[in-house]
Amino acid sequence: MLxxxxxxxxxxxxxxxxxxxxxxxAFNPKASEESxxxxxxxxxxxxxxxVQYGLWLKRMVTLDFGQSFASHQKPVFWQTTDAEGxxxxxxxxxxxPITLMINLLGLAITLSLAIxxxxxxxxxxxxxxxxxxxxxxxxxxxxxxxxxSLLLMYWLGVVNNWFPISGMHSLNYExxxxxxxxxxxxxxxxxxxxxxxxxxxxGITLFVKNGMLDVLQQDYITTARAKxxxxxxxxxxxxxxxxxxxxxxxxGLSIPGLIGGxxxxxxxxAIPGMxxxxxxxxxxxxxxxxxxxxxxxxxxxxxxxLLADVAYAWADPRVRRGVAKT
Amino acid sequence: MPPLxxxxxxxxxxxxxxxxxxxxxxxxxxxxxxxAQFPKISGGTLINAMTGEPSGLISMIAGESASSAxxxxxxxxxxxxxxxxxxxxxxxxxxxxxxxxxxxxxxxxPNLKWADNNPLTSADVLFTWQAVxxxxxxxxxASDFLLVKKAETPDPxxxxxxxxxxxxxxxxxxxxxxxxPKHLLEGKDLHTTAFARNPVGSHYYKLDSWKHGEHLKLSRxxxxxxxxxxxxxxxxxxxxxxxxxxxxxxxxxxxxxGLDPIKYSRIxxxxxxxxxxxxxxxxxxxxxxxxxxxxxxxPFDDVRVRRAINYAIDKQEIIDGVYLGLxxxxxxxxxxxxxWSNPRLTPYPYDPAKxxxxxxxxGFTDSNGDGILERDGKPFSFEIITNxxxxxxxxxVLIQRRLKEVGIDVQxxxxxxxxxxSRFIKTGDFDVVVLGWxxxxxxxxxxxxxxxxxxxxxxxxxxxxxxxxxxxxxxxRLELNPDKRMDIYHQFSATLLEDCPIIYLSAGYGLTxxxxxxxxxxxxxxPAGIGHNSQDWYIPQSLRRNEISAH
Numbered sequence: 001m002l003x004x005x006x007x008x009x010x011x012x013x014x015x016x017x018x019x020x021x022x023x024x025x026a027f028n029p030k031a032s033e034e035s036x037x038x039x040x041x042x043x044x045x046x047x048x049x050x051v052q053y054g055l056w057l058k059r060m061v062t063l064d065f066g067q068s069f070a071s072h073q074k075p076v077f078w079q080t081t082d083a084e085g086x087x088x089x090x091x092x093x094x095x096x097p098i099t100l101m102i103n104l105l106g107l108a109i110t111l112s113l114a115i116x117x118x119x120x121x122x123x124x125x126x127x128x129x130x131x132x133x134x135x136x137x138x139x140x141x142x143x144x145x146x147x148x149s150l151l152l153m154y155w156l157g158v159v160n161n162w163f164p165i166s167g168m169h170s171l172n173y174e175x176x177x178x179x180x181x182x183x184x185x186x187x188x189x190x191x192x193x194x195x196x197x198x199x200x201x202x203g204i205t206l207f208v209k210n211g212m213l214d215v216l217q218q219d220y221i222t223t224a225r226a227k228x229x230x231x232x233x234x235x236x237x238x239x240x241x242x243x244x245x246x247x248x249x250x251x252g253l254s255i256p257g258l259i260g261g262x263x264x265x266x267x268x269x270a271i272p273g274m275x276x277x278x279x280x281x282x283x284x285x286x287x288x289x290x291x292x293x294x295x296x297x298x299x300x301x302x303x304x305x306l307l308a309d310v311a312y313a314w315a316d317p318r319v320r321r322g323v324a325k326t
Numbered sequence: 327m328p329p330l331x332x333x334x335x336x337x338x339x340x341x342x343x344x345x346x347x348x349x350x351x352x353x354x355x356x357x358x359x360x361x362a363q364f365p366k367i368s369g370g371t372l373i374n375a376m377t378g379e380p381s382g383l384i385s386m387i388a389g390e391s392a393s394s395a396x397x398x399x400x401x402x403x404x405x406x407x408x409x410x411x412x413x414x415x416x417x418x419x420x421x422x423x424x425x426x427x428x429x430x431x432x433x434x435x436p437n438l439k440w441a442d443n444n445p446l447t448s449a450d451v452l453f454t455w456q457a458v459x460x461x462x463x464x465x466x467x468a469s470d471f472l473l474v475k476k477a478e479t480p481d482p483x484x485x486x487x488x489x490x491x492x493x494x495x496x497x498x499x500x501x502x503x504x505x506x507p508k509h510l511l512e513g514k515d516l517h518t519t520a521f522a523r524n525p526v527g528s529h530y531y532k533l534d535s536w537k538h539g540e541h542l543k544l545s546r547x548x549x550x551x552x553x554x555x556x557x558x559x560x561x562x563x564x565x566x567x568x569x570x571x572x573x574x575x576x577x578x579x580x581x582x583x584g585l586d587p588i589k590y591s592r593i594x595x596x597x598x599x600x601x602x603x604x605x606x607x608x609x610x611x612x613x614x615x616x617x618x619x620x621x622x623x624x625p626f627d628d629v630r631v632r633r634a635i636n637y638a639i640d641k642q643e644i645i646d647g648v649y650l651g652l653x654x655x656x657x658x659x660x661x662x663x664x665x666w667s668n669p670r671l672t673p674y675p676y677d678p679a680k681x682x683x684x685x686x687x688x689g690f691t692d693s694n695g696d697g698i699l700e701r702d703g704k705p706f707s708f709e710i711i712t713n714x715x716x717x718x719x720x721x722x723v724l725i726q727r728r729l730k731e732v733g734i735d736v737q738x739x740x741x742x743x744x745x746x747x748s749r750f751i752k753t754g755d756f757d758v759v760v761l762g763w764x765x766x767x768x769x770x771x772x773x774x775x776x777x778x779x780x781x782x783x784x785x786x787x788x789x790x791x792x793x794x795x796x797x798x799x800x801x802x803r804l805e806l807n808p809d810k811r812m813d814i815y816h817q818f819s820a821t822l823l824e825d826c827p828i829i830y831l832s833a834g835y836g837l838t839x840x841x842x843x844x845x846x847x848x849x850x851x852x853p854a855g856i857g858h859n860s861q862d863w864y865i866p867q868s869l870r871r872n873e874i875s876a877h
Contacts, residue, residue, distance in 0.1 A: 016744070036783065038464040067518075086520035094538050150569055158577040165577055166570045168540055171373070171561060270565040272379075272539020285744060 002299060003057075009294040010056065013287060014049050043069055056291060065092075065295075066288040068281075076292035091277055091289060092296060098168065099261035099273035102193055107254065109197040110204055115244070117201070118208025122243075123235065125213060133205065141202035146264050149195050153268075156191065164188050166270035192269040196262065207250060211243040245316055252308025256301045360603060360842035364866030371559040372844065372865065374582040375571045379539060379564045382522030385504055386458050389466045396562060399544055400527035401504035402551055404432050404451065404485070405497060407767055409852040409859070411664045412808075413497055417446070417505060417528070417551060427492035427806045432485045432500070439549040440507050441532045446551070447482035453508035455487075463516050470499035492804045494811060498768030530555035530861050539564060555861035556846070576600060578871070581841040587650040590837040607838045608652065609851035610661055613764045614833040615721060617710070620756055621827060622789040625688065625701065632826040633674070634684035638732045639725055640676040645832045648720045653832040658819030659763065659771060662833075663853045665808065666769040668816040671823055673830065681732045692733055699733035707735035708757035713746045718760045721831055725760070752782045754789065760831070769815040772799045775822070790827045843869035 040046045044055060059066055065077035068091055075090040117137075121130040157165035164170065170184050215221065216239055224234045261275030274293065281289035313320045380393035383400065406416040415421070418432045438446035455477050458465045473496070476488040489496065507526055511519065525533055528551045531544035544560040563580060565571045572589060574580045585594075585606075594600045617639070619626035626632060645653040656662060657671035690699040690706055699706045710725065712718040719740050726736040741750065750756045763774065773779050776799050779786040798818040805811045838856060840847060846863045847856055 036466070038461065039466075042464050084520070086524075088518075088520065088523075089538070150573070153570065153573050154576075158573050161577060165573045165579065166565050166567075167563065169537070171541060171543075171563075174535075267566045268570050270540075270563070270567070270570060272564075276566065283744070 001302065002295065005298045006057070006060070006291065006295055007053065010053050010291060011049065013282075013285075013290050014052075016282075016285065056288075060295070065090075065292040068289050069284070069286045076288050077296065092274070092292060095261075095272060095274045095277045096259065098271060099266075099275065100258060102189060102271070102273065103258040103261070105189065105193045106197045106200070107251070107258065109193065110200050111247075113197070114201050114204035115208055117205045119212055119235065119240070121205065121209040122212035122216065130209075133209075137202035137205050140198050143199060145195060145199045145262075146268055148199065149191065149265065149268050152191055152195060163190050165191075166268070168271060192265055192271060196265055204247075204250065207246065208243065211246055212239060215239045215243045245312070248308055248311050248315060252304055252311075255304030255308075256297060259297055259300050358869065360869065364845060364869070366556070366846065366864050367867060368554070368556045368864065369558050369867070370865035370870045371561055372557050372582065372863070373561045373563060373580045373871075375563045375565045375574065375580045377564075377566050377568065377571070380542075383525045383533070384506065384516055384519075384522045386465045386467055387463060387516050387522070396542055396544070397504060397525070397527075398529075399531045399560060400525055400529050400533060400547075401506070402528050403501050403503055403505060405501040407501060407854055409848075409854045411661070411767055411853045413501060416501070417451075421497075423806050427804070428490070429486060429488045430496060430500075432487075434483045434485065435551065436483065438528065438551050440509075440528055441526050441547045441549050442507075442510075443549065444507065444509050445482075446505070446507070446528055448479040448485040449482065450508045451485045451505055452477055452479050453512065454503060454506045457506065457511070457516060458503060467499075467502070470495060471503070492806060494803050494806050495768045495770040497806070498766070498770075501767075531560055534559070552861070556864040575604070575839060575841075578603070578841070581844055583839055585837040585839050587652045587834075587837065590652060590839075591650045594839065603842050604839045605842050605847070605849075607840060607847065607849060607851060607856050609836045609838075609855040610654070610663065610853065611765075611834050611836040612661070613762050614656055614659065615718060615760065615762045615831045616828040617721075617725065617831055618759045618761060618788045618828040620754065620758065620788060621791070622754065623757055625690075625706070626757070628688050629825060630684045630688040631690075632829075634681040634688070634732070635729065635734070636674040636681075636826055636829045637677045637684065638681035638734070639728050639829060639831075641673060641831060642676065643728075644721050644724050647724055648717050649832060649834050652837060653834040656830045656833045657823055659765065659774075659822070659830075660769060660815070660819065661765045661853060665812050666815050668819045670816075671820060674823075674826075678728075678732055685732065685734075690733070697730075697733060698735045705735060706733065707737075709737045709739055710758045710760055711739045711741060711746070711750055711756050712760040713743045714740045717834070718762070722760050751787050754782075754787060759788075765833070769811065769818075770799070770803055772803060775799060775827075788827060792821070792825055792827075794821055795825070843871075 037046075044052055047055075056066070063077075065075065068074050068076055074088055077092050078090040079087050079093055117133050121133045124130050153165050156163045164187055168185070168188055170176075170188075173181065173184055176184060216235075221234060221239055224238050225231075229238075259274060260278070261273040263275040263279040265271070266273045266276040267279075277289065278293050280286070281293070376392055376395065378390070378392040380388060380396055381390065382388045383393060383397045385394040385397045385401075388394075388397075402417045404416060404418045405413050405421070408414045415435070417434055417438060419435045420433050422431045422433075423429070424431075432448075432451070434446075434448060434451075440446050455471055455474065457463055459468055459471045459474070473489055473493050474487045475490050478486050480486060487496070505528070510526055511521055514521065516522075523536060527547070528549070530547060530550045530552065532547040534543040534545040536542045541561055541563045544562075546555055546558050548554075563574075565574060565580075568586075571580065571583055575583045590606060590608075594604060594606060617635075619632055621627055641655045645651060645655065654662065655673045656667075657673045658666075658668050660667040685699060685706075689701045691701075692699050693703075694700065696705075710722045712722055719738070722736075722738045726738060729736050751759070773785045775786060775790055775792075775795055777786070777791040777793075777796050780789055780791075795818065798814055798821065802811060802814045802818065805814060836855065840856075843865050844863050845866060846859070848859060849856070852858060
């Protein structure tokens, strides 16, 4: 599976015209074509693609993701130590934790808002609560994230000076004590985490609402009500568990997004995450980085799907027994 | 309505939680009078921003502008340019050129030191030359230095290079080569060494810290070979998005930013609170935009057609429309105001009648009355290609309209950079391009105009071939006397203008906003730009940012 993915991505990447030597900085009359040719030889870019793929695969077998062409030959994946003990951190090693943290926080916020909103909308179906939540969702869904980001950056950062506008840490971060460091990090993360969760809220709220509506019409809910159980118990104990089952699939599907990051958000907020890393690598034709991210990304996606399947089986006995009955 | 108030509580709770983590604004900035007189003192921090992160700080390897922007504060070269763009010594006290113009002897200043207290000698210079010419290092800038036949160090303060034949751009090349410390780099692979992220230099500043993807902090180098700079720390934040940078500038979190014409002439002047704290500077930029013909394609091989198109384009309209008037019309590929720019030349005026006459002379007539000219039954129609650059696209649109008026049908295509270069420029598969060239400080433009530079990947991709130009370019390379050289390049620009292989569209101004707390900036800017004396900029104590509350 991974070999197939890597083969396809390798060839697609090499179909794009140009290579590392054709970036804009290299369009400089002082830089001669001979020196670009030397660079191509150094990175084996003058060899046939199939040979390049073979070389790449050979390194991959030993889990060596290679070095970036563009960033002073930094290792793509994990840190290396040279003879004098200078540690060079890997590009993915630096970017992945940042992206993961932001996206997990964002997902947590989205879920913690979407589930209550979905339940409310389902319970007051067609009522004014439902309608205003739907309206709110549509607005959130239609607003372009970058536009909302810039407006909020202006309002919260420039006009009111409540939040930092961009970046991950304050310049004096190193000199802060632990508590201030945490506060500093959270205030920097506020906008980049909250804005995507608002715009991502719509889909999940609708999902919860529809799941809940389906479940509330089923016979066992009628039975529960007939038993004389309180409405609260019916909704939150009996219905909710079943209504949330499909969410596992949604979360499983969102795993590639969790590690992929978003180019636009990371660019606007000056966050050195995976989206920006990948985007820049594609523009620079930095093949080792592109391949490294795609390989690790697809491996993690496969793992995520597997986990989602296992979790589904754990949560739903019908799946375990293989009686796919609804 | 209990559910809604639940929601309200949840939202406001999370707001309060996060707001508690922020500093309350202490905004007394509106009360400060930035225009008062302040004593010149040292200290403080200047914060600026750039869009890309350097890959490393050995600029002969990294090759990108982000790298040299930082490393030029850390490393010295042998020579540098003064405020009028004339060469002067940087590490070098004086230099002598032999009578046959083939040998240059550089005499280093006495007692030079690296930031780590080791002496800086001619051995370091020799080492740097060896590094840049070493095939293994594949430096993009090697070609100038490969022409050195012999490099020697008669004593620790003298460095001598001998060329096979006189090579005038040599001096400029030595002004561009940053000298690296031999004692730290000998035997290291320059492509992987940790030195690129932890450099030791000799200039005003040394690297203090580098947080990947966030910022680089430079602090004053006590051993600076040119004496101390006034500002203690230079912080460069990495903010990829221009709008975010501008918001940071408005919020007073950065001191300095390059602007586009809209911000310079519309947004900032319209906001009194910004005008109060930001000073705007305008300097001649280091590049120009041009429209270049593929001279191997008909009908662009005909000089009358090229001139006709030049007359048909209203350059001032492009400057006013695209650059909001913040550019100038040029007549030679050199920065106006420097000695290389020929003051006697004037750009082609906008003259559609003359354009029509020239086109007619070249055999183009509108025989079928559709508004488009034809020659030999074929309509005069071509495609302008450019990369995805807003200013260039807009310029192309204005050109399209003006050429339509004289009966030429133009299409426009904008293409992503790497595809643009490999698919169209390298293969020569284009009619007309709208692109830009940097205005180098040395007048030699052999690589761009000489007829021998037309192979794929070389820079004369328009296929220009003019024996007179070739000869002047060759002469210009052999003449090291600045006055004689000036005559050669004045002739060169005059010939180029007459022959019109490209149309100069405009040279935009470099626009910068700097917070008024920064003092000592030359205004108006000299030819070298406002940055030429940045070591003398200072920030008065009372205007400094409270560094604890800086985000």
